[in-house]
Amino acid sequence: MSEADGLRQRRPLRPQVVTNNGRVPDAEDGSSFSGRVFRVTFLMLAFVLTFPLLGAMMLLDSPIDPQPLSLKEPPPFVGALQSNTKLRQAERLFENQLVGPESIANIGDVIFTGTADGQILKLDKNEIEVIAKLGSGPCKTRDDEPTCGRPLGIRVGPNGTLFVADAYKGLFEVNPWTRDVTLLVSSETPIEGRKMSFVNDLTVTRDGRKIYFTDSSSKWQRRDFLLLFMEGIDDGRLLEYDTKTKEVKVLLDHLRFPNGVQLSPDEDFVLVSETTMARIHRFYVSGLMKGGVDLFVENLPGFPDNIRASSSGGYWIGMSTIRPNPGFSMLDFLSERPYIKRMIFKLLSQETLIKLVPRYSLVLELSSSGAFQRSFHDPDGQVVSYVSEVHEHAGHLYLGSFRAPFLCRLNLQAL
Template sequence: MGRPSTTAAAPAALVPRHVVPLGGRGPEDVVADSRGRVLTGLEDGRIVRVEGLSDPARAEVRVVAETGGRPLGLEPLPDDALLVCDAERGLLRIGLDDGVVRVLADRVAGEPLRFCSNVVALSDGTVYFTVSSRSHPLAQWIGDLVEHTGTGRLLRLAPGETEPEVLLEGLQFANGLVPSADESFLVVAETGAFRLTRYWLTGPRAGQAETFLDDLPGQPDNLWRAPGGPIRVALAGPRVAALELLHRRGPTVRRAAARIAVRAPFRPPGTVGALAVDDEGRVLHHLEGRRARFRMVTSVCEAEGRLILGSIWERGLAVCDLPGEPH
């Protein structure tokens, strides 16, 4: 197929109704389980479950586990367990009833598995997950985006296996991951390339990758979808012309710029966004917040009839109206 892009009408406003504090920083990925309860991981290693988000007066935050590392992407499982991409410990499975943490994989092709980013499990039990960078750890994520290393990966862990298989390499900061509704392909967010990439799982193109949606209006981060719903894409920040010009320079210049970037003070820009996309790569809606008080939206899911925003920067979850509803 062709290369869809997001050129469309002006975006609608993305305005939080309220923010629910979590007692910790950095709810990088936010997901809803089959009962509509929201789960997220914090900078200090805690996994929390949040209920009552639509009414801040009755919101409840409960710690359900601690990874001992830095949890990023989450995937609820039908048996009340949770898959976790931990940037320090690798791919984990956590029992939400007892909080027991089990390491599923912490090495790939002989090297330590670091900077796992996002994970999905398909109906046959196969687990797919991303690694954002093999050059920079999470604490230096901005260095990878500046250097434009292209060391991101897509991996597969088959049921019963302990060694992941590398499916794709050379991705520009591989991040969010979601399957199509029929599980015939995966969509991977490449934050550093402003695009979504499709990886075919079945059919004549199985094992091949292609552009799914190009020229995004911001940096795509985590992806999420409810059964029967669209793919929701968090846009953590706007496109930056100077950064895109730098990406056209040689690797020596980019490495030097990256060394400066990881030492410089960082404050997220005030522009954030979210897209909803169908399985044909068509943009269903584009939401955008400018001069936003809730910055660096790294994830978005739907729960309790609202959009719930997560952020690796903030100390809470933002609650927004669904598109088309009054503010």
């Protein structure tokens, strides 16, 4: 054996250092390498997925062009607005037998309503009877609404007939006993040079001479109500129809989603809810203030739909979406950020967005001067959902809904 071979045999072996967790440095180096590979791969994947999304958001057109709106901080849920679960005491009527009973009227104890399939229904005890259909064709989806028709506001006139506002067709008078249907004002007729795209609610004088009604938009139809609400366009109007002269005139213009209307007990003013702005206007139709307008109540705790008289001399307001305080109002947050609205509507459909809006049904009673008197709540909409109207009759509140497959009834004496 040579001297060099002997030196190679006597060379000490390199010691292997073991860490506390029993892993060798080579293993740690491998793990670091794997971690770097994972991070690089993740970042590349995120970039690959995000870049097309951002590109799509840049290239896609938004269906709305919203302007920034400013709302006051919502009123706190204390006192008359204190959250409760009183609406959960309501009973559901005709469940899964009708859809979207938006508005309610009664002749004696017989209830009448209009539904999402374009029909006017008579609800007598446990029976449902169709008394009129304002449109034609299939009524299966929202895209069918323009031909099918969508009855919204409904009132009883002095002669026992029903006055109905159809979102697509116009104003009608319906005789519930003979089934005769008369078109009073067609949506095809321009009013002061502008079409009516979304006839909404109405209120009628005791003598039946005047009908005050809302056209929520000249641009958007009822089937696009969420687009109208989120865009905040001010093309809505309060209109007056004279049943004798057959004339229609504009009383108020530049309203953002005008909705429910209600005559005062003395018929000297009309209340009109401006849904997008969470407030109610008062327009004087007689007396010294005739032609004048002011705010009856502003900064409501939710976005108002229909307005109806209460037995106390005040008014019932139905709201399907609230502005929580304490809490976070997403709709208030978005109102001042139109760029976020644009992005949202580039990516999501109306139906998807409606499902994302938290359910919270709120019924509010206002005094004759517009003060908050009392409120009934159903947090999460467990029993009462998508409430659109509060109709008081015989000690009960009948709760209309623009979407729910039932009608609700709440016993006021039990609260």
